Amino acid sequence: MDLRKLRYFKVVADEKHIGRAAKVLHISQPPLTRQIQQLEEELGVTLFSRNPKGMELTDAGVLLREEVRNIFSLIEQATERTQKAGQGRLGRMDIAIFGSGIMGDIPKMLLFFKERYPEVNIVLHTMGKGEQIKALRQKRISVGFNRLLAPLADISSELVSMEKLRLAISTKHPMASQDHIPFEKIREFPLVMYPTAGRPNFIDKTIRLCQLAGFTPDISQEVGDAVTGVALVASGFGACLVPESATVLSIPGVVYKPLSDEPDEAEVDLSCIYRNDDESPLLKAFLETLKEFRTIKDNRSLDELC
Amino acid sequence: MDLRKLRYFKVVADEKHIGRAAKVLHISQPPLTRQIQQLEEELGVTLFSRNPKGMELTDAGVLLREEVRNIFSLIEQATERTQKAGQGRLGRMDIAIFGSGIMGDIPKMLLFFKERYPEVNIVLHTMGKGEQIKALRQKRISVGFNRLLAPLADISSELVSMEKLRLAISTKHPMASQDHIPFEKIREFPLVMYPTAGRPNFIDKTIRLCQLAGFTPDISQEVGDAVTGVALVASGFGACLVPESATVLSIPGVVYKPLSDEPDEAEVDLSCIYRNDDESPLLKAFLETLKEFRTIKDNRSLDELC
DNA sequence: ATTTATTAATACCTTAAAAGTATTGAGATG
DNA sequence: CATCTCAATACTTTTAAGGTATTAATAAAT
Numbered sequence: 001m002d003l004r005k006l007r008y009f010k011v012v013a014d015e016k017h018i019g020r021a022a023k024v025l026h027i028s029q030p031p032l033t034r035q036i037q038q039l040e041e042e043l044g045v046t047l048f049s050r051n052p053k054g055m056e057l058t059d060a061g062v063l064l065r066e067e068v069r070n071i072f073s074l075i076e077q078a079t080e081r082t083q084k085a086g087q088g089r090l091g092r093m094d095i096a097i098f099g100s101g102i103m104g105d106i107p108k109m110l111l112f113f114k115e116r117y118p119e120v121n122i123v124l125h126t127m128g129k130g131e132q133i134k135a136l137r138q139k140r141i142s143v144g145f146n147r148l149l150a151p152l153a154d155i156s157s158e159l160v161s162m163e164k165l166r167l168a169i170s171t172k173h174p175m176a177s178q179d180h181i182p183f184e185k186i187r188e189f190p191l192v193m194y195p196t197a198g199r200p201n202f203i204d205k206t207i208r209l210c211q212l213a214g215f216t217p218d219i220s221q222e223v224g225d226a227v228t229g230v231a232l233v234a235s236g237f238g239a240c241l242v243p244e245s246a247t248v249l250s251i252p253g254v255v256y257k258p259l260s261d262e263p264d265e266a267e268v269d270l271s272c273i274y275r276n277d278d279e280s281p282l283l284k285a286f287l288e289t290l291k292e293f294r295t296i297k298d299n300r301s302l303d304e305l306c
Numbered sequence: 307m308d309l310r311k312l313r314y315f316k317v318v319a320d321e322k323h324i325g326r327a328a329k330v331l332h333i334s335q336p337p338l339t340r341q342i343q344q345l346e347e348e349l350g351v352t353l354f355s356r357n358p359k360g361m362e363l364t365d366a367g368v369l370l371r372e373e374v375r376n377i378f379s380l381i382e383q384a385t386e387r388t389q390k391a392g393q394g395r396l397g398r399m400d401i402a403i404f405g406s407g408i409m410g411d412i413p414k415m416l417l418f419f420k421e422r423y424p425e426v427n428i429v430l431h432t433m434g435k436g437e438q439i440k441a442l443r444q445k446r447i448s449v450g451f452n453r454l455l456a457p458l459a460d461i462s463s464e465l466v467s468m469e470k471l472r473l474a475i476s477t478k479h480p481m482a483s484q485d486h487i488p489f490e491k492i493r494e495f496p497l498v499m500y501p502t503a504g505r506p507n508f509i510d511k512t513i514r515l516c517q518l519a520g521f522t523p524d525i526s527q528e529v530g531d532a533v534t535g536v537a538l539v540a541s542g543f544g545a546c547l548v549p550e551s552a553t554v555l556s557i558p559g560v561v562y563k564p565l566s567d568e569p570d571e572a573e574v575d576l577s578c579i580y581r582n583d584d585e586s587p588l589l590k591a592f593l594e595t596l597k598e599f600r601t602i603k604d605n606r607s608l609d610e611l612c
Numbered sequence: 613a614t615t616t617a618t619t620a621a622t623a624c625c626t627t628a629a630a631a632g633t634a635t636t637g638a639g640a641t642g
Numbered sequence: 643c644a645t646c647t648c649a650a651t652a653c654t655t656t657t658a659a660g661g662t663a664t665t666a667a668t669a670a671a672t
Binding site: 051 | 660667
């Protein structure tokens with residue numbers, strides 16, 4: 001079977017006239033006659049009854065015409081969908097986020113992507129840093145969101161945003177009424193820190209920052225994630241350093257205080273990671289959209305400053 | 307787009323190896339490479355990632371493979387259905403029957419056909435003789451069942467069966483107790499006759515038969531069909547000549563009596579009619595099945611005689 | 613009844629494209 | 643570093659699709 005024959009058949013069926021059909025197809029009449037004959041021979045079926053004034057479809061021909069319509073529409077659909085997939089506009093994308101990643105820029109970015117690529121099905125997985133890297137290597141995910149990533153040979157990363165830090169303290173603490181807290185006052189708080197897994201992590205970062213500021217922090221408790229940390233602060237466990245985005249999490253008894261006089265690097269990154277060798281157009285589209293997202297975000301913050 | 311390319315693509319996708327795929331396809335490797343390249347070029351999509359140990363489908367390739375499966379199964383289905391239609395094993399057949407045709411051999415024959423051609427959709431239309439011929443010429447029907455057909459240039463007929471006649475009389479009539487009624491006794495009954503339309507008809511036939519037997523029948527009433535005629539007999543309107551098959555219609559107050567000493571032609575035909583120029587394989591199949599039905603019927607009656 | 617016009621079919625030739633052979637180039641493996 | 647295994651390329655042969663000219667069949671017109 002040959003699509004050319006089916007295409008020719010369709011035109012002849014529409015025109016009921018080999019000569020006219022040949023004109024429509026921009027070929028001469030004899031080859032068209034032959035193609036139709038071959039199609040009939042191949043199927044072992046008479047598709048047209050030849051009248052002196054043209055050709056008429058037989059019942060079998062009428063049926064085939066219907067089927068041919070379906071075949072062509074299916075082929076058209078297949079090429080369209082394949083092309084979309086090739087441009088990263090169609091498919092499934094498995095993305096990992098970390099526990100408190102549901103707050104802040106990640107959902108905004110994902111929504112932004114979803115608007116531009118509505119036919120890409122995003123599947124979210126929650127996993128820690130080490131697990132994300134493993135899942136990337138096993139191709140179970142294409143992208144992971146995380147912070148404080150150590151460079152790796154087979155994995156690249158792309159910055160999403162930098163976030164300032166805030167100090168979560170109890171509303172009952174004397175400093176709860178202050179506008180901001182000088183960085184070096186952190187030494188006075190017993191600190192709840194996270195996460196326990198995935199080096200280098202936020203704990204390492206904090207210790208380094210404190211040492212830059214000339215003191216060693218008093219780590220009273222280590223927990224798995226920001227939410228747990230803030231919850232402990234609410235119960236009177238001291239203070240907890242969190243990225244700005246985590247302050248959307250409002251818990252009774254806790255206030256988030258901006259810091260002052262902090263060291264220059266008192267910021268954490270939010271980045272996304274992906275395999276170096278991943279040539280998938282989906283990933284390409286995702287990273288491009290990410291860059292676009294970042295510039296729009298920058299412009300917006302500029303706008304807000306004006 | 308070209309089915310050859312899709313077929314080749316499918317095999318390469320299965321084998322993940324151009325060389326092996328070429329062997330499966332019984333062609334050499336270079337043309338296969340070219341066909342795949344052309345397919346990718348045509349779609350503007352990379353379908354395979356080339357590794358040193360073979361080829362791996364990209365996401366777009368995976369999607370195309372699925373679509374290609376559907377395309378091929380649709381094409382297969384289309385050819386099968388078209389071939390069936392070409393052999394008269396699939397399609398729709400419009401058949402006309404007359405009023406009392408629902409009794410006797412017609413339903414038996416139709417059931418017989420339906421068993422042999424389960425995918426042919428039979429649509430029944432009830433119409434009289436003249437209307438059937440008109441509908442045949444307008445191609446609204448392919449076959450009509452009727453009796454006593456005058457030959458026509460553009461319409462052929464094929465005998466289904468011959469039927470003896472019986473006399474429907476009231477159970478109250480003195481002759482109701484007799485085993486059979488001599489033909490010439492019909493002169494003593496007022497006759498209810500049918501049908502009023504479509505010459506030559508059963509009325510003309512009956513009059514001729516009576517004249518052969520040496521008398522003129524006493525026609526008391528003309529009605530449209532056998533059912534009405536027998537109903538009138540039940541109400542005391544005299545007698546009514548009916549074909550054997552109509553005796554399945556049992557109405558209180560009526561008995562059907564066989565005739566004796568009747569003229570040789572005291573039988574009516576049941577025939578089916580069709581257009582001379584109808585080359586449809588459905589009709590061919592129908593007529594063949596009809597002949598088969600007739601021989602089986604004959605054999606069965608022989609069997610019953612033994 | 614003969615001519616003319618219109619249609620699909622046939623015969624024969626040309627062109628395009630698919631398949632074959634031989635070879636190259638790239639990347640892995642020992 | 644040689645070797646092996648792939649896919650890719652260069653070039654030739656074969657196949658099949660397309661073109662031109664003509665024929666055969668049938669209906670319409672004279």
